Amino acid sequence: MTAFQLRIESSVRKRFRRIHPKHAAQIVRRLRMLETDPRPHDSIKLKGTKSAYRLTAGEYRILYEIDYDARVVTVFRIMHRGEGY
Template identity: 40%
Template sequence: MFRRCRKDSWSIKIEFGTRALKFISKVEKVSKERIFKRIKELCDDPFPSDVKKLKGEKEVYRIRIGNFRVLYRIIPEDEVILIFRVDKRSRVYGR
């Protein structure tokens, strides 16, 4: 699943990994809307003020949405933001 965001002279595509989509499909509607709203904001600013680059990972970033965490990578040559993990804080960092 992907979504394309356009902004003036560039466009970026947001892609979702299987694990991320599986988790999002299981959360209640209100949380799902909050998660998608925040992910859509990444089109305007892939590095929001509360983003954190994860240590020990190459180019992996995290944003917080309440008790949820979204882990993503930016692939500049493909103009893609890959959302590969969405989960509760207590489980997101485990392998």
């Protein structure tokens, strides 16, 4: 399978710097998985969207979109599980 390119929006990068290193490591592991499999078995499609998904990484949720034509996964939000969408 051909790998996907991972793009992370600047607002996500800024937020990521404030996350505890333990949780950040969990998030990084999950992000690396998206490069080879953008729809892991535990990803959940977000209702009302064409290609946006949610993935759990410990206490955090990763929200991302998949562009299959360009083979790009764009992470547009990382949030603590207690935060709303």
